[in-house]
Amino acid sequence: MDINNVFLNLPDNLVILSPEYKILAMNEAYLQATMRSREELVGKSFLLEAFPDESVPYEQNPVKLSLDRAAASKKVDYFPASRYDIPKPDGTFDVRYWEASHTPVFDEQGALQYIIQKTSDVTDRERAKLEAIASENKFRFMAETLPQLIFTVSPQGKLTYLNQRWATYTGISTETLINEGWNNILEAEELEKISRKWREGFEKGQDIQLEVRKRSKDGQYRWFLCKSQPMRDEQGNIVMWAGSCTDIHDMRQMVQELLQSNEQMSALSDQVQFAYKKAETERKTLENLIMKAPAFFCLLDGPEHRFKLVNDKYQQLFPNRQLEGRTVAEAVPEVIEQGFIAILDNVYTTGKEFVAEEIAVKLDLHDTGNIDDVYLNFIYQALYDDTDKITGILVFGYVVDEQVKYRQKLEELGKA
Numbered sequence: 001m002d003i004n005n006v007f008l009n010l011p012d013n014l015v016i017l018s019p020e021y022k023i024l025a026m027n028e029a030y031l032q033a034t035m036r037s038r039e040e041l042v043g044k045s046f047l048l049e050a051f052p053d054e055s056v057p058y059e060q061n062p063v064k065l066s067l068d069r070a071a072a073s074k075k076v077d078y079f080p081a082s083r084y085d086i087p088k089p090d091g092t093f094d095v096r097y098w099e100a101s102h103t104p105v106f107d108e109q110g111a112l113q114y115i116i117q118k119t120s121d122v123t124d125r126e127r128a129k130l131e132a133i134a135s136e137n138k139f140r141f142m143a144e145t146l147p148q149l150i151f152t153v154s155p156q157g158k159l160t161y162l163n164q165r166w167a168t169y170t171g172i173s174t175e176t177l178i179n180e181g182w183n184n185i186l187e188a189e190e191l192e193k194i195s196r197k198w199r200e201g202f203e204k205g206q207d208i209q210l211e212v213r214k215r216s217k218d219g220q221y222r223w224f225l226c227k228s229q230p231m232r233d234e235q236g237n238i239v240m241w242a243g244s245c246t247d248i249h250d251m252r253q254m255v256q257e258l259l260q261s262n263e264q265m266s267a268l269s270d271q272v273q274f275a276y277k278k279a280e281t282e283r284k285t286l287e288n289l290i291m292k293a294p295a296f297f298c299l300l301d302g303p304e305h306r307f308k309l310v311n312d313k314y315q316q317l318f319p320n321r322q323l324e325g326r327t328v329a330e331a332v333p334e335v336i337e338q339g340f341i342a343i344l345d346n347v348y349t350t351g352k353e354f355v356a357e358e359i360a361v362k363l364d365l366h367d368t369g370n371i372d373d374v375y376l377n378f379i380y381q382a383l384y385d386d387t388d389k390i391t392g393i394l395v396f397g398y399v400v401d402e403q404v405k406y407r408q409k410l411e412e413l414g415k416a
């Protein structure tokens with residue numbers, strides 16, 4: 001058997017080093033992976049000449065330390081995934097991530113003869129990890145920014161994530177709520193009904209929606225509209241449940257007070273509740289909370305308020321207009337005279353959030369040149385970088401035309 005030929009054609013990336021860490025031999029797979037020739041590598045110091053790392057002193061080079069451990073322990077030493085870019089013939093670099101093992105080889109007297117390095121290109125895996133981390137960080141940023149109580153649940157029904165607004169509302173840390181559950185913030189007499197509704201949804205794999213009273217940190221209970229829906233993989237298996245809870249206490253209280261004062265308002269209050277629930281059922285959560293959220297949402301960048309991210313609901317307010325990449329003044333000139341640029345400037349300068357409730361904004365909703373009054377609830381909230389410097393503004397809100405119209409009707413009937 002031609003052992004040398006076998007070595008040269010093995011599919012793994014292999015290089016043989018001397019006890020002084022000089023390159024003695026390598027196989028074809030190693031040459032292809034490093035984009036080097038045999039003449040460029042043989043006889044060179046592995047770390048000082050062939051593959052130097054100027055970011056750390058030689059004695060602290062993690063590859064050298066791994067080689068040292070293998071030689072000292074007389075055992076294979078495994079080197080974790082690390083980035084090492086491979087220079088291309090054109091002078092540019094190919095970004096790569098590698099895992100390695102260092103296997104010492106000794107003679108009959110126990111003297112170190114060689115160290116065999118086996119490397120594996122794990123670039124695709126590491127990039128996937130980095131992309132997953134970036135995606136998760138983006139989701140967490142959005143979830144923490146939204147003014148709703150956001151949660152995720154495992155397929156087995158265990159809480160896995162709560163945004164910080166849960167702790168703000170309940171006065172209980174998210175870690176405690178996740179570990180102990182949220183039963184202790186629910187009304188005891190409603191707990192069985194709520195639990196049964198959740199069990200039915202989990203067993204059938206269907207969307208869950210119900211109105212629940214949750215205890216705040218001051219001991220008061222407020223009504224929330226809670227909705228959860230299953231997230232499935234490509235095979236249709238449920239991988240998690242995602243949901244949100246929206247405070248509807250004030251709306252319910254208003255309706256109840258009107259009903260108590262005039263029973264004839266019952267039919268109209270049902271319409272109000274139905275209209276509200278219909279809007280809520282259209283909401284998407286988690287991945288849909290960002291770009292497919294039922295509320296309008298955008299990020300404005302810099303002091304000129306340039307659109308950086310716009311979801312579908314926000315774009316619907318300005319059909320056939322290019323928003324992303326343009327400033328508010330450029331893309332939506334009709335809001336300048338209404339004073340909104342000045343308000344944005346103030347939020348960007350002071351960091352003080354601006355909250356508007358049922359404010360009438362004049363917009364060309366249908367792209368016809370005709371200006372309509374659109375009633376909006378929205379918030380301008382400053383965004384900060386790691387140095388607490390304001391970098392932009394988050395805009396989040398709802399169109400509340402129907403709510404305003406129904407309330408106005410209710411007020412008119414209440415005065416009649």
